[in-house]
Amino acid sequence: xxxxxxxxxxxxxxxxxLLKESRQPLxxxxxxxxxxxxxxxxxxxxxxxRKEGYPILSTIRGYRLEESSILxxxxxxxxxxxxxxxRELSIIIAHHVGVKDVMIDHPVYGKVTADLNLYTPKDxxxxxxxWKASSLELFSEWTGGLHYHTLVAETSEDIEAAxxxxxxxxxxxxxx
Numbered sequence: 001x002x003x004x005x006x007x008x009x010x011x012x013x014x015x016x017x018l019l020k021e022s023r024q025p026l027x028x029x030x031x032x033x034x035x036x037x038x039x040x041x042x043x044x045x046x047x048x049x050r051k052e053g054y055p056i057l058s059t060i061r062g063y064r065l066e067e068s069s070i071l072x073x074x075x076x077x078x079x080x081x082x083x084x085x086x087r088e089l090s091i092i093i094a095h096h097v098g099v100k101d102v103m104i105d106h107p108v109y110g111k112v113t114a115d116l117n118l119y120t121p122k123d124x125x126x127x128x129x130x131w132k133a134s135s136l137e138l139f140s141e142w143t144g145g146l147h148y149h150t151l152v153a154e155t156s157e158d159i160e161a162a163x164x165x166x167x168x169x170x171x172x173x174x175x176x
Contacts (some may be wrong), residue, residue, distance in 0.1 A: 012045050016065075025063060025064040026064070028042055030108070031062075041081055043111075066095065072155060073150055074156070074159050074175070075103075076151060076163060076171065076175060076176065077173070077175050078147060078149065078166065078173050079144070079145040082140070084171070085128065085138065085139075086128045088166065091162060091166050093123075094165070095159075096158050097117060097151050097153040099117075100115060101116050102114050103147065104143045104147050106142060108174070113124065
């Protein structure tokens with residue numbers, strides 16, 4: 001019984017470590033397989049970890065730790081024409097910095113925000129492909145190119161490096 005409890009404790013510690021190390025949500029089936037347990041056991045472990053205070057979120061893409069508990073955040077203002085969208089996002093992502101959202105200050109509606117959750121080059125490619133396949137304008141086109149992003153990363157140094165590379169590439173960046 002004691003050995004079983006120690007195994008369960010170590011397994012839950014491993015779950016937390018895997019979630020901390022992952023830049024993307026982890027599917028429950030993948031976690032269960034990696035830990036050698038059933039999906040039901042994993043769900044029970046997640047419930048116990050939440051009860052212990054770990055901010056584990058369940059999303060359609062899998063489990064993740066709430067960003068505010070592990071990541072640095074900074075909101076920046078940036079302005080560019082639509083054709084520079086992919087370059088902007090690629091520079092940010094190259095520094096292991098995520099783009100949590102996009103915001104504009106709309107002249108009629110006020111602050112308008114949309115979740116982006118772009119963390120990998122693949123995320124950026126899919127976002128750009130969806131935009132190009134649509135006939136919709138970007139939020140930034142409503143404000144002459146000016147928009148804001150919440151950047152998230154493990155360290156403030158990663159965010160700073162991304163900002164410096166944006167500036168070096170000719171993007172005007174405003175720190176808010």
